[in-house]
Amino acid sequence: MELIDQITGNLVGLDTSVIISYIADEAPFAEILAPIFTAIEAGNLIGVTPTISLTESLVHPFRSKDTETIQLIKEMLLESENILTIDLNSDIAEEAAKLRAQHQLKTPDAIQLATAIHAGAQTFLTNDKRLRSLPAIKVVVVQDFVTK
Numbered sequence: 001m002e003l004i005d006q007i008t009g010n011l012v013g014l015d016t017s018v019i020i021s022y023i024a025d026e027a028p029f030a031e032i033l034a035p036i037f038t039a040i041e042a043g044n045l046i047g048v049t050p051t052i053s054l055t056e057s058l059v060h061p062f063r064s065k066d067t068e069t070i071q072l073i074k075e076m077l078l079e080s081e082n083i084l085t086i087d088l089n090s091d092i093a094e095e096a097a098k099l100r101a102q103h104q105l106k107t108p109d110a111i112q113l114a115t116a117i118h119a120g121a122q123t124f125l126t127n128d129k130r131l132r133s134l135p136a137i138k139v140v141v142v143q144d145f146v147t148k
Contacts, residue, residue: 004035006140007045008123012036013116014049014083015126016056016108018142023057023072029127032145036125040082047083050092050115052108054078054085084119092118103134113137 021029022037039045054077061069077085086092088111095114099105105113109131116124117137124131127142 002035003032003125003140003142003145004039006123006138007036007125008138009121010044011046011048011119011121012040013112013119013121013124013137014047014053015112015124015128015131016049016053017127018125019049019053019073019076020057020060021127021142023069023076028146029142032142040080043082045082047080048116048119048121049077049083049085050111051085051087052111056108086115086119088115099134099136105131 018033020026022033024030036045040047054073057073057077058070060066061073076083092111092114095118096107096110099110099113100107109128112126113124113131113134113136121137123138123140125140125142129141129143132139132141
């Protein structure tokens with residue numbers, strides 16, 4: 001079974017790790033993620049992520065002065081019609097606080113998940129195994145699709 005077969009609905013939450021792995025062409029994750037991003041580019045899926053993903057994904061390219069990757073990330077997260085980058089608001093902040101309180105999440109992880117939940121995503125795509133057991137949204141871990 002492929003990763004794309006695990007996506008429920010047409011709106012998928014994208015964790016920063018997923019975005020970075022795909023943009024950086026990180027093996028083996030980029031190949032596993034390619035059908036997801038192809039579906040997003042085609043408009044068959046809509047990706048949703050918080051603005052904190054912009055912050056997190058730009059750190060390494062800024063450190064290495066990789067202007068090409070900086071531009072690629074900005075285009076993907078700020079100009080794509082099929083990836084919604086959502087600003088933090090009071091509803092998302094409150095949901096994130098509840099998730100932190102109930103599941104001992106770090107603030108960035110709670111914001112990621114709260115944004116996806118608030119947007120109506122049924123699936124959250126990540127590579128963080130610690131997020132796997134949340135009841136409010138189906139969490140799919142990319143690492144689970146790596147063949148050994």
